[in-house]
Amino acid sequence: MNFNYSVEGGNFSKAGTASSQFKKVLKQLNVDPITIKRIVVALYEAEVNIVAHAWEGKIDIEVDMEKVYINLADKGPGIADINQAMKPGFSTASPSVREMGFGAGMGLMNIKNNVDSLHISSEVGKGTELEMTINLSSIISK
Amino acid sequence: MKVIEIQDALNLKVLGGEEGLQKDILGGYTSDLLSDVMGHAEQGYIWITLQTHKNVMAVASLKELAAVVLIKNNVPDEDMLEQANEEGIPVLVTNLSAFDISGKLFNLLTK
Numbered sequence: 192m193n194f195n196y197s198v199e200g201g202n203f204s205k206a207g208t209a210s211s212q213f214k215k216v217l218k219q220l221n222v223d224p225i226t227i228k229r230i231v232v233a234l235y236e237a238e239v240n241i242v243a244h245a246w247e248g249k250i251d252i253e254v255d256m257e258k259v260y261i262n263l264a265d266k267g268p269g270i271a272d273i274n275q276a277m278k279p280g281f282s283t284a285s286p287s288v289r290e291m292g293f294g295a296g297m298g299l300m301n302i303k304n305n306v307d308s309l310h311i312s313s314e315v316g317k318g319t320e321l322e323m324t325i326n327l328s329s330i331i332s333k
Numbered sequence: 334m335k336v337i338e339i340q341d342a343l344n345l346k347v348l349g350g351e352e353g354l355q356k357d358i359l360g361g362y363t364s365d366l367l368s369d370v371m372g373h374a375e376q377g378y379i380w381i382t383l384q385t386h387k388n389v390m391a392v393a394s395l396k397e398l399a400a401v402v403l404i405k406n407n408v409p410d411e412d413m414l415e416q417a418n419e420e421g422i423p424v425l426v427t428n429l430s431a432f433d434i435s436g437k438l439f440n441l442l443t444k
Contacts, residue, residue: 228376231395232371
């Protein structure tokens with residue numbers, strides 16, 4: 192099964208809409224609550240990253256019996272140093288974004304802690320692509 | 334303990350999301366960083382914060398929190414309350430600081 196969402200860069204009034212819609216899908220699919228929680232945390236953080244940093248993005252999700260695969264691709268400034276971006280506390284968010292309580296440099300760690308695999312690729316000036324997989328058979332609660 | 338009991342005991346004002354006042358509170362979390370709450374709050378927690386925008390309700394809804402308490406008489410944005418009403422998640426306000434209200438809540442919830 193495939194699900195697609197588009198994300199508007201800079202529009203915080205819609206941040207979390209895709210995550211909220213996909214959460215409803217997961218409940219309908221009877222995914223266990225612990226796994227839903229993990230997926231929702233990771234997806235929300237990645238969605239907010241597009242809103243906070245990129246110009247536009249799309250989210251493509253594939254669900255099968257074993258896993259949920261989420262691909263988030265944005266057009267945006269890209270990430271110059273992905274290892275640095277992964278460090279807790281590192282952030283390039285603007286002061287106004289930080290004032291809202293976003294951009295504390297915790298998002299990518301929240302993603303990493305809640306998925307079974309994560310791959311980030313990025314080209315400066317073009318955009319960023321995040322691929323994450325959550326195994327549905329996994330009973331590891333993190 | 335239900336949200337309505339805490340509202341009564343601590344003299345909190347309900348600003349929105351009245352529908353959820355009968356929800357059980359399973360714990361609490363005090364933070365103004367949304368990712369911190371995303372990563373560490375649990376279902377049924379009451380969230381103490383100074384943030385007053387709509388994204389607070391998005392996080393509260395995704396995490397299935399019991400209620401949000403705004404500190405120091407902070408005034409929520411209109412669209413935050415609209416979403417609170419839509420989601421049925423109570424938004425309450427206190428005149429106390431985050432430290433003081435967290436202490437009182439802690440005492441009530443661990444009694």
